[in-house]
Amino acid sequence: xxxxxxxxxxxxxxxxxxxxxxxxxxxxxxxxxxxxxxxxxxxxxxxxxxxxxxxxxxxxxxxxxxxxxxxxxxxxxxxxxxxxxxxxxxxxxxxxxxxxxxxxxxxxxxxxxxxxxxxxxxxxxxxxxxxxxxxxxxxxxxxxxxxxxxxxxxxxxxxxxxxxxxxxxxxxxxxxxxxxxxxxxxxxxxxxxxxxxxxxxxxxxxxxxxxxxxxxxxxxxxxxxxxxxxxxxxxxxxxxxxxxxxxxxxxxxxxxxxxxxxxxxxxxx
Ligand SMILES: [Fe+2]
Numbered sequence: 123x124x125x126x127x128x129x130x131x132x133x134x135x136x137x138x139x140x141x142x143x144x145x146x147x148x149x150x151x152x153x154x155x156x157x158x159x160x161x162x163x164x165x166x167x168x169x170x171x172x173x174x175x176x177x178x179x180x181x182x183x184x185x186x187x188x189x190x191x192x193x194x195x196x197x198x199x200x201x202x203x204x205x206x207x208x209x210x211x212x213x214x215x216x217x218x219x220x221x222x223x224x225x226x227x228x229x230x231x232x233x234x235x236x237x238x239x240x241x242x243x244x245x246x247x248x249x250x251x252x253x254x255x256x257x258x259x260x261x262x263x264x265x266x267x268x269x270x271x272x273x274x275x276x277x278x279x280x281x282x283x284x285x286x287x288x289x290x291x292x293x294x295x296x297x298x299x300x301x302x303x304x305x306x307x308x309x310x311x312x313x314x315x316x317x318x319x320x321x322x323x324x325x326x327x328x329x330x331x332x333x334x335x336x337x338x339x340x341x342x343x344x345x346x347x348x349x350x351x352x353x354x355x356x357x358x359x360x361x362x363x364x365x366x367x368x369x370x371x372x373x374x375x376x377x378x379x380x381x382x383x384x385x386x387x388x389x390x391x
Contacts, residue, residue, distance in 0.1 A: 123215045127164050132156065142225050150281050151351040152224065153344035155334055160263075164207075165339055169265045171206045172364055175199045177240040193296065195245035195357075201236035201366070211236050217370055220259055224345035228258065230372040238366045241275060247301035247357035250280050250312065250328055254346035259370040261343045264336040266363055274358035277334040277342060278304060281352065283327040286311065290327050304356045328352060336363055 124133060131137055145152050177197030184191055201208055210216050217232050253260050262277065269275070290311040293303050303310065308330040333356075334342055344351055 123210060123213055124219060127160055127210050129158055129161060132159060138222065141223055145224055145345065150331065151279050151344060151349055152346075153279070153342060153351070154223065156341040156343065157337070158339055159341040160339055162339065165265075168207050169364070172238060172265065172366075175205075175238060175240075177238070182237070182239070193246070193249040193301070195247060195355075196239050196241045198240075199238045201238055205238065211368055220261055220343065220370060224259055224343060226258055226345050226347060226370075228372055232370055232372060234368060234370050236366055236368045239364060241358060241363040243358065243360050243362050244300070245275065245358045245363070246299060247274075247304050248355040249296075249301060249304075250278075250310070250352050250354040252346070252350040252352050253369065254350050257369040257371040258347040259344070260346055260351075261341065261368045261370075262365060263367075264340045264342075264363075264365040265338060266336050266361070266365070267338040269335055269337045269361070269363075271333075271335060272359065273361050273363075274305065274356050275336050275361075275363045276356045277336060278330055278354045278356060279332040279334075279351070280310075280328040280354065281331050283309070283329045286325065286327050292325065300357045301354075302357060304354050336365060 132141075141154055141156075145154050177199050179197040181200070182196050182198035183194055199205070201211065212234060214232075217234060220226075221228065221232075266273075266275075287309065290309045291303055291307055292311045294312055309327055311325050311327050313325045334340075
């Protein structure tokens with residue numbers, strides 16, 4: 123299964139060991155950016171079918187927890203058996219491979235969810251938040267050929283800073299407006315991180331630590347078990363943007379609630 127989809131270098135044992143060490147060496151967020159990851163015949167077929175899907179903004183822009191509007195800009199189709207790539211992404215070989223790459227040591231039953239995504243042109247962006255309250259691994263795959271920094275839509279990584287500088291712009295998670303402050307600042311002060319930590323009583327500075335271009339056949343993978351890995355997506359310009367995100371978790375009670383709405387499932391171990 124893996125060798126049908128993945129370029130051989132990423133299945134080479136010595137290279138996997140190097141990637142494990144590369145990730146472990148990261149001082150804060152534990153992540154890898156892997157280029158030319160999939161075999162292009164498989165990825166191109168996935169993109170061809172992706173472009174014919176219908177995506178729902180409603181499903182992606184409202185909280186599963188309390189149905190409140192979230193500050194995000196995408197539309198989603200939850201992956202199920204009808205989608206190309208399901209056999210790979212919902213296989214135990216794949217989830218075990220991801221766990222190995224990011225050195226996630228877990229023998230519990232694994233739950234996963236895949237959002238196939240479409241971001242319209244001039245998307246607003248996605249405010250700083252963390253996925254780690256519910257998940258242990260996040261894996262994002264990008265489909266966008268010749269994407270430029272000037273096209274926007276960058277995946278941004280942030281760390282909370284010990285300092286609180288007066289000069290840091292004080293902003294919050296505005297809904298329904300373009301979040302240009304994500305593009306224009308490397309330090310921001312906020313009291314509300316996408317509805318998650320820190321809570322409304324605290325104003326905290328966040329410092330930008332990296333930006334990932336959402337380029338074709340690029341995979342971003344992160345172990346978010348122990349590090350909150352705050353991230354955002356900067357607003358985009360003329361071009362639509364596509365790809366998918368997969369989460370892997372083990373928290374039985376939480377995931378059972380999610381499963382009803384998301385098409386997520388348990389992976390046989
Ligand atoms: Fe996220």
